[in-house]
Amino acid sequence: MNSMEAPTTLTGRPLRADAQRNRDRIVEAARAVFAERGLDAQMEEIARRAEVGVGTLYRHFPTKEALMGELLADRWRTLSDQARESLAEESDPWEAFAGTLRRNAETMSADAAVRDTIMGSDSPAVWEHSEQARADLLEATAELIVRGQAGGVLREDLTVEDVPMMMCGVCATMGAGGPAPGRLDWRRHLELVLDGTRRR
Numbered sequence: 001m002n003s004m005e006a007p008t009t010l011t012g013r014p015l016r017a018d019a020q021r022n023r024d025r026i027v028e029a030a031r032a033v034f035a036e037r038g039l040d041a042q043m044e045e046i047a048r049r050a051e052v053g054v055g056t057l058y059r060h061f062p063t064k065e066a067l068m069g070e071l072l073a074d075r076w077r078t079l080s081d082q083a084r085e086s087l088a089e090e091s092d093p094w095e096a097f098a099g100t101l102r103r104n105a106e107t108m109s110a111d112a113a114v115r116d117t118i119m120g121s122d123s124p125a126v127w128e129h130s131e132q133a134r135a136d137l138l139e140a141t142a143e144l145i146v147r148g149q150a151g152g153v154l155r156e157d158l159t160v161e162d163v164p165m166m167m168c169g170v171c172a173t174m175g176a177g178g179p180a181p182g183r184l185d186w187r188r189h190l191e192l193v194l195d196g197t198r199r200r
Contacts (some may be wrong), residue, residue: 027071029049033045068121068123069130072200075108076130083144086100091155097147097154098194115174160168166193
């Protein structure tokens with residue numbers, strides 16, 4: 001499902017407006033509760049935060065893994081949209097690539113729930129639910145890389161598979177930050193990573 005498609009019921013019909021509102025509230029509540037509780041967050045607490053019944057939650061997301069997968073998919077769609085915007089609007093191939101990674105990193109810095117899911121979940125169901133959205137993101141990122149290599153600004157051996165590895169490292173730095181002196185600076189980390197992608 002891309003970012004322009006509305007969620008559907010199990011029968012394939014689009015959700016009614018009230019059902020869509022409930023789904024949106026569940027996803028936002030889940031994002032907040034997972035950010036606070038980590039992967040130990042309970043479905044009952046998410047339902048309370050969303051102000052819906054537990055039955056309503058389970059009608060939309062039969063398992064916690066399905067809900068976690070939706071959080072990932074929703075975030076992949078946002079990052080993919082930002083990559084597509086860069087492809088459409090930015091003529092400088094370096095700024096298109098680097099600017100996308102900077103914007104996407106800023107988005108991830110505000111989403112501890114998804115960062116924890118990426119770094120901590122080994123459930124195949126979570127990743128299977130979000131696979132199509134992730135594939136769309138990788139497709140857009142690959143186009144940015146091809147443009148950058150054609151423009152002579154990105155190293156020739158850079159591949160799209162390198163980017164998730166790079167960004168996971170930056171996300172790990174986000175999670176390791178804090179108020180203590182000498183805290184890790186994920187923005188500096190990102191700039192060092194970006195510098196390593198330049199063609200010399």
